[in-house]
Amino acid sequence: MIPPQFEYYRAQSVDDAVSALRAGGEDAKALAGGMSLIPVLKMRMSSPPLLVDIGALQSLNYVRVDSDQVCVGALTRHRDLMSSAVLRDALPLLADTAYDVGDAQVRARGTIGGVLAHADSAGDYCMVSLLLDAHIVTTDRVIAAQDFFEGFMETCLGSDELITEIRFPVSRGPHTYIKFRRRRSDWAVIGVGVQRSLDDARACRIGLTNAGFTVSRAPEAEEVYSAGGTADDVAAAAAAHASPLADLAGDVEYKKALIAELTRRAITEVGAQ
Ligand SMILES: Cc1cc2nc3c(=O)[nH]c(=O)nc-3n(C[C@H](O)[C@H](O)[C@H](O)COP(=O)(O)OP(=O)(O)OC[C@H]3O[C@@H](n4cnc5c(N)ncnc54)[C@H](O)[C@@H]3O)c2cc1C
Structure with missing residues (x-):
């Protein structure tokens, strides 16, 4: 299975990625870990003219505890979540969820932001974000998880809007x-x-x-x-x-x-x- 042809652009910053997506038109797509997007392209279910690679934006790879919330950068990979001592201490459910995503290759490449944006109803973090009443921070706004998922693999994200962070309340209660x-x-x-x-x-x-x-x-x-x-x-x-x-x-x-x-x-x- 070979994907359709596309232009490729490697973004240098979040602003650069948003500008490139905007210039590429509404069918341009961000590429994070590629674990869902590349199979979609190979199956020819989508043929974006441009992929804007955000995978190297290290500024979006972090886990921080900020008083009563756990803030996770959108490009944090499953492997980093499962091995984060900070996360295991503050929100073990999320670390355990990451440990159970796919196989070692998927965990090494795939990102939490990619799971949410892909919005597969089998996406584990999608359910966990609803369960824990998370908020999804984008380049434009902050969206409650309950308002984010709109239908079958559909979210309220605009075509040039990137998820930058996910905020989970520090969980109180079993x-x-x-x-x-x-x-x-x-x-x-x-x-x-x-x-x-x-x-x-x-x-x-x-x-x-x-x-x-x-x-x-x-x-x-x-x-x-x-x-x-x-x-x-x-x-x-x-x-x-x-x-x-x-x-x-x-x-x-x-x-x-x-x-x-x-x-x-x-x-x-x-x-x-
Ligand atoms: C064999 C296999 C098993 C898997 N098992 C599981 C599982 O058990 N549980 C689970 O939850 N997932 C599973 N996955 C999916 C995996 O978690 C992927 O990592 C995830 O779906 C997509 O993340 P990604 O970073 O690879 O995103 P990509 O594939 O790069 O992108 C996916 C979509 O999200 C968009 N996107 C990516 N990042 C952003 C962003 N920051 N802002 C806006 N849009 C963005 C892209 O444009 C694209 O539309 C599996 C995948 C495979 C191949």
Whole structure:
């Protein structure tokens, strides 16, 4: 599989990248780790006239803890996240999530900003950003994760807008992310994340990975939890209201059964009421 022809430009700075994208027109694309974009090009699902390579912009590769938030540069690679001592201390869920992304090659090249911009509903950080109420900083604005994902591989990003940073609140309260896949290097068939509130024992957030066209929360299941439902009740509500898609990994019934089981385990792990 050979990609269609494109012009290539290696950006020297964030401003330089934005100018190049603007000059390249609305079909020009940023290239970060290339782990999703290059396969898309090889399958000829997209044919941008210009790729603006931002992969060498080291200023966007960092993890910082800033009082009550963890700030992660958009070009931080999965491997850097999983091995960051700062992150493991402040937000272990994110470090663990990075450890479970793809295989060693993908973790060495792929970036957190690339996962969010690609907006695959199987993208682990997409769900984690919703679960933890993250904010996505771009060259133009700050966007709440709940407003960022708009549909099947669609975000609200403009064509010349780059993600520069992701801000996660330092997590307060028990949380977990359980991901089911056939082989270690596979994407999630289904994933379920749960974040329980420390302030309100009857509140929790539940996020679903690869359970529909886009990543989502499970508001009906969250309500059942708030109303004092058991882990089984919450699990049943999550499965009943989800709309997973049938694919080679399984049919809808199988995926709903997985949503129920993973939700039950996750709720039990963070402490069912
Ligand atoms: C075999 C395999 C297994 C994988 N398994 C998993 C998995 O288990 N979980 C998971 O979450 N992911 C998985 N991935 C995807 C991987 O995490 C990629 O790193 C990610 O999807 C894209 O990141 P990237 O840096 O490679 O972005 P690229 O491929 O370079 O870009 C992807 C898209 O994002 C845009 N983009 C990139 N960076 C920015 C930015 N800063 N601002 C605006 N737009 C930007 C690009 O223009 C492009 O449209 C897997 C990939 C492969 C090949």
